[in-house]
Amino acid sequence: MADAPNKEPSLDAAVENVVGISSDFVAHAPLLVAGVVVLAATWAAANLFASVARRVLERQRGKRGFKDLLRELGVTAVWVIGLLVTAVVVFPGMTPTKALAGLGIGSVALGFAFKDIVENFLAGVLILWRFPFDPGDYIRLGDIVGRVDQITVRMTLIRQVDGELVILPNAALLKQPVNVLTDRPHRRVTVICGVAYGEDVDAARAVIEQAVAACDSIDDRRPIEVFAQEFASSSINFEVTWWTGPTPTEVRRSRDQVVAAVKRSLHEAGIEIPFPYRTLTFKQPLELGRADSDARGEPVGGD
Incomplete structure (x- = not known):
């Protein structure tokens, strides 16, 4: 009963605080x-x-x-x-x-x-101001290859060639090398083609060059280069170089067309594209007596 008077002042103070806050x-x-x-x-x-x-x-x-x-x-x-x-x-x-x-x-x-957020913001400002690519360009960053969909002051959105969307913090673009694939309207493509050692190198070079020149996916304003590159294990290898569009799809389509055209032209010209050859050398002569006995019909086992 003695505590009741103490509770009333506390309740009154709470009510006054609530009334004051409400006011x-x-x-x-x-x-x-x-x-x-x-x-x-x-x-x-x-x-x-x-x-x-x-x-x-x-x-x-x-x-x-x-x-x-x-x-x-x-x-x-x-x-x-x-x-x-x-x-x-x-x-x-x-x-x-x-x-x-x-x-x-x-x-x-x-x-x-929020150090990382501020870092990405400043990186975004630098990318929008000075970087040599815009939305629509194709870039390569490590294993990521795709089209730049959007650049903001915090992140960059990249649509990969397989359709997946990659969201990159802008700081990552400043800290790593970035390949801008569409910086120029054309890109150079190279494939290796081999012919047999018995073929004429000059004739094969001419056939390959004509086959590449006949493809409509190449840029005929740029030179086609065909160089004999090396003596490989089973063939003389040529380095075949030409120019085509810069996007990954254009490069793949042009490479497909050129490889098919070169293969078809070499076949029509009777120039062999060899399979790998293997030559086996034995230090000691092989004994062929057993095989000779089989050929004459003589028994090869028993007495």
């Missing part, structure tokens, strides 16, 4: 609503800016990646301004100078907390 919330509700309105307006302004910037930049000449970077930076600037205005509206005592100072301190803290 503060009601008093600040218009400011919160105004902040939500400002955020919605910022979202609409960012989307409108991105749409207008896309249309305007598409009519300008220049690297597509650089245009995307300008659009991304513009959208980011709209959001930064919108967040500053929201902070000033929701917190009346906040000034733009204080908000910027707080944003700077927060950015440093976030930079340490």
